[in-house]
Every structure is written in structure tokens, then in C-alpha cells.
Amino acid sequence: MSKKDLGLLILILVVGAIVAIINPRFLLPINLANTSNLIGLFGILSIGQAFVIITGGIELSVGSVVALLGTLFIDFIAVREVGWPLAFVLILFLGAVIGLVHGWLITRLKLQPFVVTLCGLLIYRGVARFYTADGTAGFAFGQNFPELEFLTAGRSWGVPNSFIALIVISIVMWVVLHRSVFGRYLYAIGKNEEAAKYSGIRTGRVVIAAYVICGVLTALSAIYFAMYTRSISPASHGQFYELYAIAAAVLGGFSLRGGEGSLIGVILGTVLLQELQNLVNLLGIPSSLNFAVMGGVILIGVLVDQQWGVFRERRLMVDATRKGVAGQAAE
């Protein structure tokens, strides 16, 4: 765990302690379970975003993909009566295809990630609304999928299964990002894509893979969100989720220029964001201020991080100069 991550963890604990003191309901099992469920849902989404951000890219279509794929998933299993395991695989496959198309447009046709995924944001939301004729996709009365519901919305030993899914995915993705050859390539490309290319890395393929990973994880979270809300109105479902994901990554120490950030960081970022949401509810802050609180905390977090970096750099320089002077004196 890096110092940055540790600082974030301490912040999370301090905020938690304060909220718990002011309103002890924060620590009630039901509240913790609800919050950890949301952490699970948003965490899966944010890990996907993090893989794209590490390459210096951005994925803005996440919220719309959650709406479109969620709508399709419910439509598949509730209306078209596709078996849920098949529907599950189909949705993940569609997520991969979306990632593949984005990655291809960005690396082969040299479009900017912001532009490509902004268009995606508009297109997928539009398609989702058209698909349901601007209605709501939901389960009919009495429809049951016991296994699926257990896996997505159920609990094991009191812990939401979505949170357990996040932990499993985090461990796998931690290994991929921090230990694998592919992860090293991601960092190398984020730091300096040209130099990575000159080292013989097939940078295009690596970047496409990052968007595919993001697409698949987004699809997975779309299923979780769909099963959590159980009915989807595509006009608003998943709105701003891309911003939650980006905010979690930024809070977690990712640089939008790429090449920086850790998996633990993005998870902690997600935890802090959900904790803040919870804080707004529990402390009786008007819920209309929700976004303002979130924005304020992110801004402060990034500011502190930046100033800390400047301070450290200065200290390093002072040290170096001192050593230089001492070396001269020794001569």
C-alpha cells in the first residue's frame, strides 16, 4: 500500500468515525450492508474506468452503457425469456464489443478518447430509450430468478454478494494491473506511449484491451445495477455514473494524463464517495447538496495531494542542494 493509499484510508476512517459519533446509525448492520452493496456496484464500474484512465484515456459512455445493457438484460430474461446464464454471457459479450469498438476508433482511426466516448454516451442512452419506447423495463409481477438474485442482490454471512464480487474482481485485477506483463505495458503506455512503442510494445492492442476490460466490467456492473433497481427507466438510469467512476479514480490517486494510480486507490476512492453519500443522508444534509459535497471533497482531496507533491519535490531539491554543497566542501 502506498503512502497515498494509506492517507486515503485514514481519511475514510476519520470521516467514518465522525459520522458514527454524530449519528450512531452509521454503524447499524443494515446501513453498512446497504453502503457496501453500493460500494460493490460502483467499485466494479470504477475499476473498469481505472484501466482506461491509466492509459491516458477516458471512458465517458459508462453511465449510458449501464442503462442500455441493463435494459437489454432485463428485456432478455423478463420478456424474451432467455435463460439468465446465457443472457449474462451475452451482456458481457456486448460490453466487450462496445469496448472493442471504442478502442479501435481511438487507436486505429486516431480519434480522441473524449470524443469517441462522448458520442457513445449520447448514442447508447438514445438507443436505450428508443428500445423501450421511453418506457420502463422491469420484471413482471411474480417473476423470480432465485440463483441470479442470490448472486447479485443476495447476501452471504450478512455481506452483500455484490461486495464479495468486488473483492474477488479487485484481487484478480490487482494482479493484472500490478503484477502482470499487461499491467506493466499499461503503465508504460500511460507514462509515455511513444517510448513504449519504440520499445517494441504493440501499444494499439494494449489500449484496445484496456477499453475491452472497461466494457466487460461496465457490463457486469450493469447487470448488478439492473438487479438492484429491478426496473429501469432508460432516460435516467445510470446517469452521471461515468463521473462517479472518474471521481473514484481521481480520488484514488490516478492522473488523467495516465501512468499513475493503484487498484487499492480506486477502491478506496469508491469507498470514500459512497461514505460521503451516506454522510449526506445520515447527517440530515439536504440531499440536493449531495453533488456539491462530493465535488467539494474531491477538490480538496486533489488540492492536498497536489500541494503535498510540490512540498515533497521542494524538500528533495533542498536535500540535493545541501548534498551538493557538502560534497563541494569535502573536496
Add this chain to the structure above:
Amino acid sequence: MNYSDTSIAASVTAPFLSLENVRKTYPGVVALDGFSMEVRPGEVIGLVGENGAGKSTLMKILGGVTRPDSGTITVDGTAHDRLSVEASLGSGIAFVHQELNLFENLDVAANIFFGREPLRAGPLKLVDRAKLRTMVAPLLKRVGANFSADTPVATLSLAQQQMVEIAKALSIEARLVILDEPTSSLPLAETDKLLDVIKALKADGISVIFISHRLHEVERVADRVVVLRDGMLAGTLPKSDIGHDQMVKLMIGRMLKEREKASEAARAPGAVALAAKAIRTPAYPGRPVDLDVRRGEILGLAGLVGSGRTELARVFFGIDSKLGGALELDGKPLALASAADAVAHGIFLVPEDRKLTGILLDLSIAQNISLPNLPAHARRSLVSSSAETSTAEKQKKALGIKAPSVQTRTGTLSGGNQQKVVLGKWLAMNPKVMILDEPTRGIDIGAKAEIYGLMRALADAGVAVLMISSDMEEVIGVSDRIAVMHEGQISGILDKDRFSQENVLLLAVGKQPK
């Protein structure tokens, strides 16, 4: 600033600028060591020295950007411990840098008086275009410009842009114009124009410090040559003694012998490793290039900047795709879709721009060295840091990379050591063809000699080495054969017995060698 004829007359004997015993150290490096020099009004000083000799530090001190540790700077009779940027400008010292600082989207007049435009009366403070033009016209005339004040800078040639920079310098009533490598990227005909401008400045009583690696130009224009070496004054040559050999001797004195030794033994050429057959590059689509690089040789690729050498190397390394022709490796056709393909075939490139493309400054030495061959340093797709470390330790030892450990960030290393890391990552992988683009640019003399030694060792081990270089001494001293490019084509190939600066230069400008 206003100076009358009498003040000029009074200062004819007195130097406009004099430096005494200037010393500047950076942590671990002495950049300038008790350096003294004088510049008299209307004098053209040629300032030469190898990279790292201290020229840029000297320029920074004169520009007021850097403060010297000790010494005195006297400008126009006033002694200073250090110059501030304002004092430097205020006393009429103007710079024309190697990289031009012009706004390409603005016209000539707007560039010259940027931030100092004459304004019309009234609350809107509109720019008085008519007045601006009348102010610019005489300046352009003085630099002999053949373009008008309202030409967009983007449409000007490099030499013309440099004239704009000089006009800008004149517009602040400069009394000393410092030209930093002004000709390094100019075609030959344009260089002549620039040298004429320098002569015109001199005739106006303005002093010029002309910094250049192109010694024959220094020879043509300088009244006196000051040679820097390792931060010290290596010598001053009066007009009568200025000559190419004298300058080189002062600049690199002790290196000359080593280079001669390296070039003594003639080698038997090996089989052709990499062959280019009528290759056409994006830079010169209409000009096919044929070139063979043989095993066991160092083939020097000389030519002026912009002659298409780097672009050729990029095609050989798969970065750019060729527009036509064919590549062969060991007699077999070679298709390259990316640098990854070239690396897979053992064709490696040490690129020209080390910091942008050679290494990743934020990664450690070990991570940089393992990067092109990462799967070999991994078990089941997981990177093994012990494998990385041991490969890197081997290269660190073999190349003499000076760093606390292989976990050190490459960004903190000196240029020479960074270049060794670039070499190390390829040497760890058994090269077949090694392409080096300006391998010693910005590297100190000691590290240069080591890199020459490495290239020779590679060639001796049967690797085909292609070295692109603009450093004439280097090309002649290190190569076994020299191919020269001119405007996208190979204008000639010289064998050892025909090596001379003159021949390389003649081919570089498209003429036949002697």
C-alpha cells in the same frame, strides 16, 4: 536606451562585455570553472565547444537566468556579480535561440513587437497597424529581409524566421546579439544569408556571439574564436589563427588520438544483414533509397538535418511504414507492420530523442531494460522482478551505468547514463541490426568514448551497426563505411580510403566527392 556617437567612440577600446573568473557549479558538476572572456563592440566572437563544455550555462548566465557562484560580469562599464533578466535585456543583450520563439499564426510585424505594439488612442486600445508597419520596415531592411511585415510567419523558411528573430533583437536596440546554433537546421544556401546578416550587424557596431558546431561557418564569420572545454577556456584564436584544425584541437584535444586509433584497422566486410531496395519513406515519397548494412561493420549515415536519415531509420524499425520498395534481412524478405515486428527480428533502434522515445523517465533502470523483452522476464504472464533485476544488473555492470541501483528512476541519471540504459535494453536481447540515431548527442566526452567502444564491440561480434550522426568527427572516426544522404537519397557511399570531411560535406550538399 539611447546612445550617442560619442559614447560609441568612447567605448571603442573598452569591451562591451567582459567576464572574469566566472564559476558555476551544479550538484556534482562544475559547469564553468574560472571562465573569462571579452566582447568588444562590433566584434563577432565564434564560441565553440563540444556538448557539455559549458556553453549553455554561459548563455544562461548572460541571459540572467542563472546566477554564477563567483566571478564578475562587466557590461558596458558596469560590474555585476550576477545579471538579472531585466539587467541583461536593459543593457542590450539579445538572444536568438536554436529553437525559435515565434508565433507561427501571427505575421512578422506582430511577432517582432509582440507585447509592445503601438496602440491607438481611445478606450479600446486597438493596435495601430500603420505605425507598427513603419516601425518594422527599417528593422527588416537591416536584416536584409526579402519578405514584408505582414507575411504570416508560418509561410517563412527557417532562415527567414531567424531573420525575424534577429529583427526582434534589433528592435530592443540590442548591442550584443547572441546566436545559439542558428545554422544547425538551415540548408546551405540559407546559411549564407544568415552569415550576411551577421556581417551587417557587425558593420552597425553591434557585437555578436556566434555559437555553432559548424566550424567552417565560424571560420567565415568570426573575428575571434573562443573555445570552451569542460567548463574552462581551452583557448582563444585571433582572426589570423582561426582554422578548422586549430579549433578541433582545442575542443577535443585528447579525444582525437583515441578516435584515430579506433579507425586504424580496416575490416573485411561481412554478409549483408539489412538491405533496403528502393525504399521510399513518407518524408521523401518520390526518392527511393538503396542501402546495404553488412554484418560486422559500422555504417555511418551522414547528411544534413532534414536529409531523411531519421525517417529512413524509422522505416527500418517499423515505426513508419514504407511507401514502396522492399526490405530484406539476411537475404529474406522482411515485412514490418510495427516496431514490435522489428524487435522480434532483432532489429533495434536507439532513437534520436532519448527522453521522448528512448526511455521512460519515470520507470526504473530495470523496468526500462526489461520492457522490450518483458515476457522473457515473466512466469505465466506475471513479471518476475528478480529476473528483471538480474538482467539489469548484468547490463549495468557491462555498460558501466553509474547509478545507486538498478531500481533508480532513469529520469535522475545523466544523459550518458540514460543512453547506456537505452543501449542496455537492446544489448540484453542479442541484436542482429543495431541502428543508432545521433547516439552521442548531449553526452559528455567520457561516456561518448565508451559508447564508441560499445558500437565497435557489437560490430566485432557480427552485428550490423548503422549509425546516424551529424557530428563529422564522429562519422569519420567511428565508421567503417560512410553513406551520405542528400534530400532523401543516398548521394554516395565512401570507403575508408576516401574518408574526409570535405568528401562527406560535398555529398551532403549533393555534389560529387573528390
